[in-house]
Structures are given as structure tokens and as C-alpha cells.
Amino acid sequence: MEPERFGEFIETGPVTPARMRAIDANAMALGVTELQLMESAGRALAEQVLAFTPARVLVLCGNGNNGGDGMVAARYLQRGIDTSVIYLDLGKRSKACEHNLAALRHAAVTLQPFRCREDLEALQALFNTAGVIVDALLGTGSRGMAKEPLATCIRMANASPAKIVAADIPTPGMRADRVCAFHRAKTAGATVADIGIPLMAECTVGPGDLTLLPARGKKAHxxxxxxxxxxxxxxxxxxxxxxxxxxxxxxxxxxxxxxxxxxxxxxxxxxxxxxxxxxxxxxxxxxxxxxxxxxxxxxxxxxxxxxxxxxxxxxxxxxxxxxxxxxxxxxxxxxxxxxxxxxxxxxxxxxxxxxxxxxxxxxxxxxxxxxxxxxxxxxxxxxxxxxxxxxxxxxxxxxxxxxxxxxxxxxxxxxxxxxxxxxxxxxxxxxxxxxxxxxxxxxxxxxxxxxxxxxxxxxxxxxxxx
Structure with missing residues (x-):
């Protein structure tokens, strides 16, 4: 099969989070690593931040792959911009997110972990002085409204005078002045960034499609x-x-x-x-x-x-x-x-x-x-x-x-x-x-x-x- 001949069958428009996870997994099965996808996404996110020409940027990172996207973006923003990263230091962190956090420790950024509401409130000045806040807290894996301490993080970001750029999809409850969607939009009005997913990851069936099958509940009868x-x-x-x-x-x-x-x-x-x-x-x-x-x-x-x-x-x-x-x-x-x-x-x-x-x-x-x-x-x-x-x-x-x-x-x-x-x-x-x-x-x-x-x-x- 010659991939260039299949372009007419590529779907356009918004994609559901579940379908996007399947496409990502298919891309990885075709040889594009998770870290490559994250690197491309983070770089695209940084470019959207730079469009606002900020002097100071605050990146809010969860412990999933959306947080990893934010950490990559922070690494690309380290030269010429005062960049701070506030990251959730609670619960299990994804391997790709952990990988990029380790790299970020060697970059010219300020790292601030948070585990509770009080940790965030002590960092109020970072919210007040940022020109742009990057929302990389939850992404497409989010379910319902965020709980503490993320709820406080959202409240403080919403009250900030900064522009907010969401990574892929806004965290529930978080305002967004711009949404940088990776590969395809998940919400209306998003700016779509190409992150190098092979065409055949989307128009052919692959192992990622198996993720669409719902798991059997533990209490199934x-x-x-x-x-x-x-x-x-x-x-x-x-x-x-x-x-x-x-x-x-x-x-x-x-x-x-x-x-x-x-x-x-x-x-x-x-x-x-x-x-x-x-x-x-x-x-x-x-x-x-x-x-x-x-x-x-x-x-x-x-x-x-x-x-x-x-x-x-x-x-x-x-x-x-x-x-x-x-x-x-x-x-x-x-x-x-x-x-x-x-x-x-x-x-x-x-x-x-x-x-x-x-x-x-x-x-x-x-x-x-x-x-x-x-x-x-x-x-x-x-x-x-x-x-x-x-x-x-x-x-x-x-x-x-x-x-x-x-x-x-x-x-x-x-x-x-x-x-x-x-x-x-x-x-x-x-x-x-x-x-x-x-x-x-x-x-x-x-x-x-x-x-x-x-x-x-x-x-x-x-x-x-x-």
C-alpha cells in the first residue's frame, strides 16, 4: 500500500479523545515512539505560547502525558523567557512525563512541585506575574471536574490576568484564550498542530483500535x-x-x-x-x-x-x-x-x-x-x-x-x-x-x-x- 494514495480517506474535523488515543497507539505501533509524539506536541505548544510574546510563562503540569507535553514546551521556552513550571507531585506519573521531568531538571526553568492547596497558595506571585499560563494539567484523559489540589490550581489560573493556552484540550473548569490541539481538534475553535502522525495510523486499523473496546467491570454479572x-x-x-x-x-x-x-x-x-x-x-x-x-x-x-x-x-x-x-x-x-x-x-x-x-x-x-x-x-x-x-x-x-x-x-x-x-x-x-x-x-x-x-x-x- 502506498500511503500517499490514501489521503482522500483521512477524516477531518473534531476527533473524540477515545479515537485520538487509538490513533496515537497506532502511530506508536508504526514506529513513532511516545516520546517523539510528546516532543512534537510540546514544541508546537511552545510555538503557540511564543505568539503572545510573553516575558514570563507559567506552565501547569499534571502527572500524565498532557503534563509531559507541558514540560517539553517549558524546555523550548527556557531561552529568553522567564519560565516557571508548577507540577503535581502526587500520585503515579506516566513514564513519558517522568522522562521529561528528569530532562527539565537540567533546563533553565524554575521547578515548583505541589501536593496540596497550601503549596499552590504559596506560589500566588507566579500566577500574578505570568504573561501566559500553559494549561497542561489533565488533557483528554480527564473525567468530570477536577478535585483538590487541582481545583485550587484552576481557580488561581482563572483569576490571573495572564492569557491561558491549553495543551490539546482545556482542563475542565479552566478558561482558555487559545487551545493548541495536537493532530486534530478535540474542541471547537482549537488551533491544530501537526505532530507527525503517519497517515496510515488513522486510515488503517491497528492495535490502537482495540483500546475502544470497553473493559468488563469487576461486578459484571x-x-x-x-x-x-x-x-x-x-x-x-x-x-x-x-x-x-x-x-x-x-x-x-x-x-x-x-x-x-x-x-x-x-x-x-x-x-x-x-x-x-x-x-x-x-x-x-x-x-x-x-x-x-x-x-x-x-x-x-x-x-x-x-x-x-x-x-x-x-x-x-x-x-x-x-x-x-x-x-x-x-x-x-x-x-x-x-x-x-x-x-x-x-x-x-x-x-x-x-x-x-x-x-x-x-x-x-x-x-x-x-x-x-x-x-x-x-x-x-x-x-x-x-x-x-x-x-x-x-x-x-x-x-x-x-x-x-x-x-x-x-x-x-x-x-x-x-x-x-x-x-x-x-x-x-x-x-x-x-x-x-x-x-x-x-x-x-x-x-x-x-x-x-x-x-x-x-x-x-x-x-x-x-
């Missing part, structure tokens, strides 16, 4: 991971079970398989459908099961003769993933979120349009297809779009052409859809299944089975991140 119903089987009996196992390994607590075909897998709840294929005689039961589930995964191994049943069930699904034989016209849609997972042939079937051979052309076509919901177009490079945003997934291996890998992907997407919007669920599902395929292919090459992917999924999706 049975079912909190979500309930997934898989409807399929008949002509191809194994497909719904591969989807079901994918859903379980991606965090779903309860997975039911509604199928005429039975496979003895004790972790899955079998909902028997009499006969050799799914038909209208099963509708009443399938509708009841669909209304109960958080997500319905439908189409795996279903065959071409059951589409009227899919159409009838779809309006009763809260959320759904439609795969394989469910990808026919009229295209079914759930009440809330819908993910469609076609390969090129299935895409042609539901759009009446053949895809171009090149990745850029395929992405343009998918975005303009007019499909309401999220489209996960499978291929050498997976393309995920909701009709506005486009993301590319580069994980995977040629050995994944073996039958059943798409069923696992549909199940993983279904489990993630229990907790995430459709676009994010589809992006992460594609990335995780591709990574699992790479690991299995390294061990077994073209001897890969779709079932080999299943046990690799949790180690990728839920590994502990610092």
Missing part, C-alpha cells in the same frame, strides 16, 4: 458480555458453529445456535429447528429468539432458499451481522446497527455492480454503494465503510482462503457489536481475525483450518495493555 444468536446451517452444517465459537472467544457470554444441524459443542446452546433447512415454519420461534438476543448473526451455511425467512426476521433484530447467504436482495436490516460482511462476489450480488481490482477503487465504490449500515468488504485488504468513513485492514494471510474463516469473522463482529457501534466493531473484528490468521499461518501454512483461528482471538483482543 452473567450475560454482561452480551447474548448472540446465530441463525444458519442446513446445507452447510459447520458454518454457524464456527460463527458461534468466534462470538464466544470475542467475549459474548451466551451464544445460541438456531439450526437444523447439530454439532456437539457444549459451550454453545443449541436451539433445534426441525427439518433439513430453515423455513417459514420456524419463523415464530426465530422471531422470539431474535428479539431476545443483543445481536443476531445470520446467513452462515444457510443456503439460497431461506432468504424470505431472513427478511421476516430482520426487523425483529436489535442489531445484526448479515453474512454469506443472508447477503441477497432485498437486503435485510436490523432495527439499530447492521454489519454486512460480503466478499467481492456477494458485494456484486447485493449492489448489481462489479468491484474494481484496485484497493482505492474498491474503497470508493464501497463508500458510494448507498448501503445503510456498515459494510465490511473482505479481501486482500479489507475495506470497512459506513458510507462516510472508510478504514482499511491490512492484517491477514493468503492461507485464510480456507472455508469457514468468514464465519469466524462474522461471529467475532457479532460479539463486538454487543458493546460497540457497527463501524468500530467491524474494524476491530477484521483486524483481530486477520492477526489470528497470521499467527496460525506462521505455524501451519496452507494447512490452516478456520477452527484454528478461534483460540487465537482472545490473546489478541484481550491482552493486557499498559
Amino acid at each position: 452473567k450475560g454482561a458480555g452480551g447474548e448472540v444468536l446465530v441463525i444458519g446451517g442446513g446445507p452447510y452444517q459447520g458454518a454457524p458453529y464456527l460463527a458461534g465459537l468466534g462470538a464466544l472467544r470475542a467475549g459474548a457470554d451466551i451464544v445460541r445456535i438456531a439450526s437444523p444441524a447439530f454439532e456437539p459443542i457444549p459451550d454453545l446452546i443449541y436451539e433445534r429447528l426441525e427439518g433439513k433447512k430453515i423455513g417459514t415454519e420456524h419463523l415464530e420461534r426465530l422471531i422470539a429468539l431474535s428479539e431476545r438476543a443483543d445481536v443476531v448473526v445470520c446467513g452462515n451455511g444457510l443456503g439460497a432458499e431461506s432468504h424470505s425467512v431472513v427478511e421476516a426476521i430482520a426487523p425483529h433484530c436489535k442489531n445484526a451481522v448479515f453474512d454469506a447467504d443472508a447477503l441477497r436482495l432485498p437486503l435485510p436490516a436490523a432495527k439499530s446497527e447492521t454489519i454486512y460482511t460480503p466478499h467481492a462476489g456477494e458485494y456484486a450480488r447485493i449492489t448489481k455492480t462489479a468491484l474494481p481490482d484496485d484497493t482505492i477503487g474498491r474503497a470508493r465504490a464501497a463508500r458510494k454503494a448507498g448501503i445503510k449500515g456498515t459494510l465490511l468488504l473482505k479481501g486482500h485488504t479489507d475495506i470497512i465503510t459506513d458510507g462516510t468513513r472508510v478504514r482499511f485492514n491490512r492484517t491477514g494471510d493468503p492461507a485464510m482462503t480456507t472455508g469457514g474463516t468468514g464465519d469466524v469473522l462474522a461471529g467475532v463482529a457479532g460479539a463486538l457489536l454487543c458493546h460497540l457501534p457497527g463501524f468500530e466493531a467491524a474494524c476491530i473484528a477484521a483486524f483481530v481475525c486477520g492477526k489470528a490468521g497470521e499467527i496460525v499461518a506462521a505455524e501451519r501454512g496452507s494447512g490452516m483450518l478456520a477452527s484454528d483461528l478461534v483460540d487465537r482471538i482472545p490473546g489478541i483482543l484481550f491482552r493486557k495493555r499498559v
Whole structure:
């Protein structure tokens, strides 16, 4: 992939803090270190401060990476400007912040730690005489209003005659005369500074996207991971079970398989459908099961003769993933979120349009297809779009052409859809299944089975991140 060709798919405008954390992590996975990002951010912040031509600057630093940005800025301000840094000396400091605090001890700045309100009040003169105050207290990681001693720091800064420049995003309760946003704005009216994040960190799916998955609470009860119903089987009996196992390994607590075909897998709840294929005689039961589930995964191994049943069930699904034989016209849609997972042939079937051979052309076509919901177009490079945003997934291996890998992907997407919007669920599902395929292919090459992917999924999706 040639990065310069993907510029048209870069998103613009404000970005959420959660998405920005994912982009940062993707940049680091692509080789830009956390310290490099912080250095670029701090230098850009210093340039915004210099625009006010101050004689004295006061930098307020928390103990996270936002504080580290402020410390870098102070280092760039040390020549020709009377620079003081007041930093929180309470609680755990991030490694990057600690690194820059150590460097700052050798710079021509005045360092003043604070641990309580009284420490800050003793430094009142610094607030009164500063021409510019840099707000690097909390940044995008802040939750709610600040507590003491930060609340006193905010009050003193607000009362100061100084201009206040916020690093990335204002600390809650702090006024800001200018906001220096790194990479993209998080609030309206911010001045955006480029900090050298690679283009592909934003338009491709990476490990940073996994940070969007919410953690399971310590007091979580049975079912909190979500309930997934898989409807399929008949002509191809194994497909719904591969989807079901994918859903379980991606965090779903309860997975039911509604199928005429039975496979003895004790972790899955079998909902028997009499006969050799799914038909209208099963509708009443399938509708009841669909209304109960958080997500319905439908189409795996279903065959071409059951589409009227899919159409009838779809309006009763809260959320759904439609795969394989469910990808026919009229295209079914759930009440809330819908993910469609076609390969090129299935895409042609539901759009009446053949895809171009090149990745850029395929992405343009998918975005303009007019499909309401999220489209996960499978291929050498997976393309995920909701009709506005486009993301590319580069994980995977040629050995994944073996039958059943798409069923696992549909199940993983279904489990993630229990907790995430459709676009994010589809992006992460594609990335995780591709990574699992790479690991299995390294061990077994073209001897890969779709079932080999299943046990690799949790180690990728839920590994502990610092």
C-alpha cells in the first residue's frame, strides 16, 4: 500500500479523545515512539505560547502525558523567557512525563512541585506575574471536574490576568484564550498542530483500535458480555458453529445456535429447528429468539432458499451481522446497527455492480454503494465503510482462503457489536481475525483450518495493555 494514495480517506474535523488515543497507539505501533509524539506536541505548544510574546510563562503540569507535553514546551521556552513550571507531585506519573521531568531538571526553568492547596497558595506571585499560563494539567484523559489540589490550581489560573493556552484540550473548569490541539481538534475553535502522525495510523486499523473496546467491570454479572444468536446451517452444517465459537472467544457470554444441524459443542446452546433447512415454519420461534438476543448473526451455511425467512426476521433484530447467504436482495436490516460482511462476489450480488481490482477503487465504490449500515468488504485488504468513513485492514494471510474463516469473522463482529457501534466493531473484528490468521499461518501454512483461528482471538483482543 502506498500511503500517499490514501489521503482522500483521512477524516477531518473534531476527533473524540477515545479515537485520538487509538490513533496515537497506532502511530506508536508504526514506529513513532511516545516520546517523539510528546516532543512534537510540546514544541508546537511552545510555538503557540511564543505568539503572545510573553516575558514570563507559567506552565501547569499534571502527572500524565498532557503534563509531559507541558514540560517539553517549558524546555523550548527556557531561552529568553522567564519560565516557571508548577507540577503535581502526587500520585503515579506516566513514564513519558517522568522522562521529561528528569530532562527539565537540567533546563533553565524554575521547578515548583505541589501536593496540596497550601503549596499552590504559596506560589500566588507566579500566577500574578505570568504573561501566559500553559494549561497542561489533565488533557483528554480527564473525567468530570477536577478535585483538590487541582481545583485550587484552576481557580488561581482563572483569576490571573495572564492569557491561558491549553495543551490539546482545556482542563475542565479552566478558561482558555487559545487551545493548541495536537493532530486534530478535540474542541471547537482549537488551533491544530501537526505532530507527525503517519497517515496510515488513522486510515488503517491497528492495535490502537482495540483500546475502544470497553473493559468488563469487576461486578459484571452473567450475560454482561452480551447474548448472540446465530441463525444458519442446513446445507452447510459447520458454518454457524464456527460463527458461534468466534462470538464466544470475542467475549459474548451466551451464544445460541438456531439450526437444523447439530454439532456437539457444549459451550454453545443449541436451539433445534426441525427439518433439513430453515423455513417459514420456524419463523415464530426465530422471531422470539431474535428479539431476545443483543445481536443476531445470520446467513452462515444457510443456503439460497431461506432468504424470505431472513427478511421476516430482520426487523425483529436489535442489531445484526448479515453474512454469506443472508447477503441477497432485498437486503435485510436490523432495527439499530447492521454489519454486512460480503466478499467481492456477494458485494456484486447485493449492489448489481462489479468491484474494481484496485484497493482505492474498491474503497470508493464501497463508500458510494448507498448501503445503510456498515459494510465490511473482505479481501486482500479489507475495506470497512459506513458510507462516510472508510478504514482499511491490512492484517491477514493468503492461507485464510480456507472455508469457514468468514464465519469466524462474522461471529467475532457479532460479539463486538454487543458493546460497540457497527463501524468500530467491524474494524476491530477484521483486524483481530486477520492477526489470528497470521499467527496460525506462521505455524501451519496452507494447512490452516478456520477452527484454528478461534483460540487465537482472545490473546489478541484481550491482552493486557499498559
